[in-house]
Structures are given as structure tokens and as C-alpha cells.
Amino acid sequence: MSKKTTGKTAAKGAAKGTAKSVSKASAKKASAVVKAAKKAVTKKDDFGGLSEDILLRMHDLMVKSRVLEERLIKIYKAGEAYFWIGGPGEEAWGVPLGMLGRKGQGLEHDWWHLHYRCTPTLIAMGMTMIDSIRLIMNRSTDPSTGGRNFANHYCFPKWNVAPVTSPIEVQYPLACGTAHAQKRAGGKAISIVTGGDAGTAEGDFASALILASRKGQELPVLITVQNNKMGISTPFEGQHGETHIADRARAFNIRSRVINGNDPVETYLAVKEEMEYIRKTGKPSFIEAHTTRLYGHSSADGANKKTHMVDPVMAFEQRLLDAGILSEKAVKKIWEIYESEGVIAQEQARTEPVPTSESVWDHVFVNNENADWRNF
Amino acid sequence: MASIAQAIRMALHYGETNMGVKDIFGQDVGAPLGGVFTATQGLKTAWNSPLDERGIIGMAMGIAMGGDKCVAEIQFADYIFNTIDLLKIAGNTLWCTNGQMNLPMVVMTPVGAGIFGSVYHSHSFDAWASRLPGWKIVMPSNPVDAYGLMLAAIQDPNPVLYLKSKALMRHKGDELIPGEPADEKELKAMIDKPVQNAEGWKPRWPDLQEYIVPIGKGKITREGEHITVVTYSRMVHLCDEAADKLREEGISVEVIDLRSIYPYDWQMIKSSIEKTGRVLFVNEDTEVTNFGEHLAYRATQEMFYQLMARPRVLAGKNLPGIGLHPNLEKNSVPQLHDIELAIREVVAEVP
Numbered sequence: 255m256s257k258k259t260t261g262k263t264a265a266k267g268a269a270k271g272t273a274k275s276v277s278k279a280s281a282k283k284a285s286a287v288v289k290a291a292k293k294a295v296t297k298k299d300d301f302g303g304l305s306e307d308i309l310l311r312m313h314d315l316m317v318k319s320r321v322l323e324e325r326l327i328k329i330y331k332a333g334e335a336y337f338w339i340g341g342p343g344e345e346a347w348g349v350p351l352g353m354l355g356r357k358g359q360g361l362e363h364d365w366w367h368l369h370y371r372c373t374p375t376l377i378a379m380g381m382t383m384i385d386s387i388r389l390i391m392n393r394s395t396d397p398s399t400g401g402r403n404f405a406n407h408y409c410f411p412k413w414n415v416a417p418v419t420s421p422i423e424v425q426y427p428l429a430c431g432t433a434h435a436q437k438r439a440g441g442k443a444i445s446i447v448t449g450g451d452a453g454t455a456e457g458d459f460a461s462a463l464i465l466a467s468r469k470g471q472e473l474p475v476l477i478t479v480q481n482n483k484m485g486i487s488t489p490f491e492g493q494h495g496e497t498h499i500a501d502r503a504r505a506f507n508i509r510s511r512v513i514n515g516n517d518p519v520e521t522y523l524a525v526k527e528e529m530e531y532i533r534k535t536g537k538p539s540f541i542e543a544h545t546t547r548l549y550g551h552s553s554a555d556g557a558n559k560k561t562h563m564v565d566p567v568m569a570f571e572q573r574l575l576d577a578g579i580l581s582e583k584a585v586k587k588i589w590e591i592y593e594s595e596g597v598i599a600q601e602q603a604r605t606e607p608v609p610t611s612e613s614v615w616d617h618v619f620v621n622n623e624n625a626d627w628r629n630f
Numbered sequence: 631m632a633s634i635a636q637a638i639r640m641a642l643h644y645g646e647t648n649m650g651v652k653d654i655f656g657q658d659v660g661a662p663l664g665g666v667f668t669a670t671q672g673l674k675t676a677w678n679s680p681l682d683e684r685g686i687i688g689m690a691m692g693i694a695m696g697g698d699k700c701v702a703e704i705q706f707a708d709y710i711f712n713t714i715d716l717l718k719i720a721g722n723t724l725w726c727t728n729g730q731m732n733l734p735m736v737v738m739t740p741v742g743a744g745i746f747g748s749v750y751h752s753h754s755f756d757a758w759a760s761r762l763p764g765w766k767i768v769m770p771s772n773p774v775d776a777y778g779l780m781l782a783a784i785q786d787p788n789p790v791l792y793l794k795s796k797a798l799m800r801h802k803g804d805e806l807i808p809g810e811p812a813d814e815k816e817l818k819a820m821i822d823k824p825v826q827n828a829e830g831w832k833p834r835w836p837d838l839q840e841y842i843v844p845i846g847k848g849k850i851t852r853e854g855e856h857i858t859v860v861t862y863s864r865m866v867h868l869c870d871e872a873a874d875k876l877r878e879e880g881i882s883v884e885v886i887d888l889r890s891i892y893p894y895d896w897q898m899i900k901s902s903i904e905k906t907g908r909v910l911f912v913n914e915d916t917e918v919t920n921f922g923e924h925l926a927y928r929a930t931q932e933m934f935y936q937l938m939a940r941p942r943v944l945a946g947k948n949l950p951g952i953g954l955h956p957n958l959e960k961n962s963v964p965q966l967h968d969i970e971l972a973i974r975e976v977v978a979e980v981p
Contacts, residue, residue, distance in 0.1 A: 431692015
């Protein structure tokens with residue numbers, strides 16, 4: 255388990271999962287070997303007391319998210335999209351987060367200010383594969399942007415999901431704004447913000463720490479950073495002097511902790527605990543989650559799988575297999591179901607309409623009020 | 631008569647009492663100061679933010695996203711520049727979400743020279759603002775418009791930038807705001823925080839009425855036949871003064887107070903130019919690249935064969951800043967004699 259404001263990050267189960275992230279053929283062999291070697295360990299693995307139902311749901315959603323992201327990369331590489339950016343490697347963080355929030359529209363529900371690695375969270379919240387595919391393929395049916403924006407720049411007002419932005423870190427002070435409105439509304443809803451480690455260099459990160467923590471005016475916001483130790487091509491050490499990003503929250507008297515975001519069990523328990531703390535106290539909390547950036551930054555650096563890194567989906571899957579919670583047959587079936595759903599969704603999206611040229615003037619102002627100066 | 635600062639204060643009071651404004655915030659906006667120009671004294675929803683412009687704009691966007699109405703202030707437009715990408719995002723949110731998420735927020739900030747504020751308290755922002763699609767931008771020149779445009783800004787479901795001239799904060803107009811007492815001493819006693827012994831002070835607000843100045847509608851402040859002068863904010867008064875002076879010489883000047891930068895009242899400009907055949911655009915933002923240039927371009931494109939003279943833009947010089955010494959400031963932004971000279975030149979030009 256994680257400890258508050260400590261640097262203990264690597265969970266045993268997740269670390270051993272690296273053996274699975276090689277080729278499929280060798281993975282099977284490795285699985286058998288690891289399975290045998292792990293028997294003693296898995297007997298002690300009580301998954302933090304989480305029910306089998308939760309564990310299986312997490313696995314299912316993690317696989318679904320992974321398959322979707324890999325499908326998006328394929329769509330990009332096939333020339334059916336202009337750009338890819340996404341969150342494969344963040345499933346063990348994003349899925350529990352999405353499962354735990356209070357989903358809905360309005361100030362009595364949680365608000366989500368997510369970055370572009372948030373597919374696992376939205377999958378956990380109920381986003382369909384095809385809606386993500388419609389976005390990357392710029393269909394007018396794309397419910398987030400109507401074909402106007404990049405992959406994973408989601409927006410779902412029906413779930414209080416704020417639009418994902420390309421400029422990094424700007425979402426942090428916005429989360430303080432919605433948290434302020436939620437607090438005034440008087441319920442127990444919170445605002446949740448996610449972002450990357452490199453982005454914490456931006457002033458907006460500091461803005462959020464200050465706005466959330468003013469004495470007597472604390473805000474119910476869960477401030478999180480997904481630390482994959484890489485900012486596009488600059489390693490963590492090249493842009494950080496602090497030992498833990500979470501330590502910066504402590505300077506503002508914000509409760510903080512570092513967790514292994516590659517372990518969905520640890521994430522689930524930590525996020526649940528922090529959400530409960532925020533709902534109870536109305537004060538902010540901070541989680542630094544260590545994650546994997548499995549396919550690089552974006553299509554700009556190739557979007558190829560990094561085989562030397564921990565693969566949280568495969569690692570968790572192996573733990574469940576070892577514990578007898580999942581069978582090999584069931585695993586195969588789950589992957590097949592989502593692979594098939596992804597292919598069918600892509601085929602359907604291909605047939606759907608794209609935005610018309612004339613629609614550039616739509617929605618500059620509310621109710622399509624004229625925005626074209628030529629018509630003033 | 632109310633000053634512009636008092637007019638804004640009364641509009642914000644009306645907004646928080648009758649139009650659902652829940653937050654009026656920014657640096658020193660709340661008690662005890664109530665704004666460096668006193669425009670937010672005594673307001674029940676006014677509060678002090680950290681000294682952080684990006685935090686203020688981000689917070690305002692979040693509040694608006696959550697469905698609450700807010701008015702945020704950047705203490706001087708000179709410090710709004712480090713929020714430009716946030717303003718850009720606020721302006722594009724509706725468009726990027728295909729019409730799903732609007733940000734009904736107002737951002738107000740004092741702009742321009744005229745107070746000898748030196749390099750960092752004299753910036754204009756109108757041309758910059760005009761390049762933020764998705765925003766509406768207003769610039770009042772008198773208290774009644776300041777009141778009516780603020781109510782319009784609060785009422786509007788889009789983000790609205792409310793640019794208020796620093797030099798006009800104490801300017802008093804010649805019209806009463808609906809509900810304002812006729813005696814300005816009485817108004818002062820009711821809503822101005824006492825300089826001494828202000829502890830426990832609360833304003834007594836007059837019975838204010840709704841009064842909306844529609845965004846995008848200009849106003850003719852002087853009617854004339856020989857030349858159209860299109861201007862806004864502080865420059866309206868200099869242009870009116872020039873018009874009054876030149877009228878005595880037989881030069882009839884029509885002055886348009888644009889009031890809104892975007893959307894702007896092209897039909898009013900066009901009708902006036904059709905009548906006069908000549909046009910001068912006056913503002914104090916730097917001349918490269920200037921909002922008046924856009925209007926001059928449009929006038930040239932659409933009215934070329936109706937023009938009796940070349941359209942002209944008179945604006946601030948393209949300098950790194952406004953120098954503190956009066957000689958420097960006065961030679962940086964248009965002065966009365968510059969406007970007179972420019973009008974004479976355009977009127978004298980013969981096709």
C-alpha cells in the first residue's frame with residue numbers, strides 16, 4: 255500500500271509484470287514460468303480486500319481502454335487520422351479513477367478536468383469505443399468536438415467532463431473554479447484534475463495549489479499528477495529538482511501521497527480514501543501517481559510500444575490469473591470481444607459524415623449568433 | 631452624476647442582486663479596498679484573489695463552466711498579457727465543443743494611457759482583444775454606457791471583455807443612470823466608502839433599474855456632414871471636443887462612439903460614411919497592427935467608390951511603452967491637436 259507523502263512507489267506485482275510485455279509468443283511461455291514462480295506470492299495477494307467483482311471490472315475496463323488506444327494508433331498509422339495522442343500505460347491509474355467518481359451533470363456531481371491521456375477514465379465512466387474513434391477520425395458525429403479537435407480531446411457535458419485542451423496544465427485552475435461553485439452549492443461533489451509531471455513546470459500548477467489551499471477557503475479538489483518521468487523527450491531529471499512532485503503540495507498544507515499508478519488495486523484504494531477525505535472535509539488532496547508511457551508521447555514520436563517498460567494491463571492480468579480469479583480462456587475472450595468492437599466501430603465511423611465547410615461559423619457564439627464580421 | 635467607477639459599481643450591484651452574479655473577484659477587488667479604482671466597493675459577492683492573473687482567469691472559466699455567473703477583474707490590462715492563451719481557450723471553448731459548453735463570464739480590466747502611468751500602466755488591449763474569437767468586447771466612454779454595457783455583458787451567454795479606460799474612471803457624464811439620485815453628493819454619501827472610519831460601513835444602494843446597452847450597437851455623439859470620425863472609450867471625448875471646435879470653423883464632423891469592438895456596428899459606420907464620404911478612425915492602441923486598420927480596410931473594400939478621401943487611422947505610436955514624462959506620453963497617444971489636424975487633412979483632401 256502507498257504511504258502518505260512518501261516515495262514508496264513500486265508494488266511487487268506490477269514490477270513483475272514486465273515479463274509479459276514482450277512478444278505474444280514468448281508471453282505465453284513467460285506466463286507459465288511466472289505463474290509457477292509466483293504461487294507463494296499470490297497466496298498472500300489479497301488485492302487490498304477488493305471484491306472479485308471490482309477486480310474483474312477493473313481488468314475488463316483496462317483491457318477495453320488498451321484495445322481502444324491501440325486501435326486509435328492503428329487508425330492513425332493507416333492514414334485515417336491526422337494525429338494520435340493518448341494514454342496507453344495509464345490504465346491502472348485512469349480506470350479506478352473513473353470508477354470512483356460521482357458521474358452526472360450539474361454541481362451536485364463531480365467535475366472532471368482531464369488531460370489527453372484520460373481514455374481509461376472515460377472508458378470506466380462509460381464512454382463507448384466508437385465515440386473515441388469518431389473523435390480521432392474527425393466525424394461530425396464525434397460527440398466531443400464535432401470533428402474539430404485532436405484525438406482524446408474529449409468533452410462530455412452530461413458527465414461534467416470539461417473539454418481537454420492542447421495547452422498543458424491550464425485545466426488545474428479551472429478545477430478550482432468548478433470546486434468553488436460545488437462548495438457553494440453545498441453538496442459533497444468534488445473536482446478532479448489530472449495532468450502530467452512535465453506540465454507541473456507551468457505556473458497554472460502553482461496557481462491551483464494556491465487557489466485550493468487558502469486558509470479558511472480550501473476547495474474540494476483532487477489534484478493529481480501522473481508521473482511517467484518523461485516530458486515529450488526530456489527525462490524527469492532534466493526538468494525537476496524535487497524528489498517527489500507531491501512534496502510541493504505539502505508546502506501548501508495540502509495532504510499528499512505518492513502511489514504506484516501501475517497498480518490498479520493501490521490506485522483504487524488510494525483514490526477512494528482521498529475522495530472520501532475531500533468529501534468529508536471540503537479540503538484538497540494531492541496524488542502523484544507513477545505511471546508508464548507505453549507508446550511514447552504521441553504520433554509525433556512514432557507511437558511505438560516500449561517493450562522494456564512495465565505494462566500495467568498485462569501485469570494486473572497476470573496477478574488475476576495467478577490468483578485464479580481469471581482464467582486464460584476468459585482473458586482470451588475479453589481481448590477478442592474488444593478487438594472486434596474496435597474494428598466494427600472503425601468500420602462504422604468510416605461511413606459517417608464529416609463536418610461541412612460551412613460549419614466553421616457554427617458555435618463561435620451561443621445560439622449561432624452571427625460571428626462573421628462580413629455580415630455585421 | 632455618477633462617475634464611471636460608480637456606474638460600474640452600481641451595475642455590478644444590480645448584477646449580483648438581480649442577474650445571478652455570484653462572484654466578483656480579482657486582486658484587491660473585495661474589502662477593504664474594493665478595487666484600486668473603487669469600482670467594486672461594498673459589493674456583497676466581491677472577494678480578493680491571490681495576485682495571480684492566470685489563476686483569476688482560470689478560476690473564472692471554471693466557475694462559468696460550473697454554471698455560475700462571475701465577473702473577474704485583472705487589475706490593469708497591462709498584466710492581462712500573461713493570460714492570453716487562457717483567454718484564447720475561453721473564447722474557443724464553445725466552438726471546440728461543437729456548441730456544448732459555453733462560458734458566460736465577464737472579465738473587466740482598466741486600459742489605456744492618460745493617467746501618466748508609465749510603461750506598465752498605460753497599455754491598450756483593444757487590438758489584442760479583437761483577435762480573440764469567441765469573445766465579445768466592449769469599451770464604454772461614459773457612465774450610462776458603462777452601466778448599460780456591464781448589464782449587457784452580464785446578461786450575455788458568451789465570454790465578454792469589458793475594457794474600461796483608466797483615465798475615465800472619474801469621468802462624469804451628463805445623463806443619469808436609471809434609478810440614480812440626481813444629486814451626486816447624495817449618491818456619494820450612499821455608495822462611496824468613507825475615506826476615514828470605514829469600519830463596518832455598508833453602502834445604501836439606490837433603487838437601480840435594468841438598463842441594457844446592446845453589445846454591437848454604436849452611438850452617434852456628434853452629427854455632421856463633412857467627415858465621419860469612428861472612435862471609442864477615452865478618445866470619444868477628444869473627438870467630440872475637436873468636432874465642437876471645428877464646427878465653429880465650418881467643418882461639420884460626425885462622431886461615432888463604437889462602444890463595442892466586437893461585434894461592431896458596421897451599419898452605423900457605413901451609413902455615416904455614405905453621408906460624409908470621408909472617414910477617420912481614432913484610438914490610442916499602437917498603430918501596428920491596429921483595430922482601426924481593420925475598419926479602414928473594410929471601408930476601403932466596401933465603399934471605395936463612395937469615398938472622397940483616403941480613410942485614415944490615427945492611433946498610438948508603435949513604441950515599446952508609454953514614457954512617464956508628460957512630453958513622452960503626449961507624443962505617444964493621440965492628443966486633441968493631433969485629432970484636429972487629422973480631421974483637417976482628410977477634409978481638405980480633394981479627389
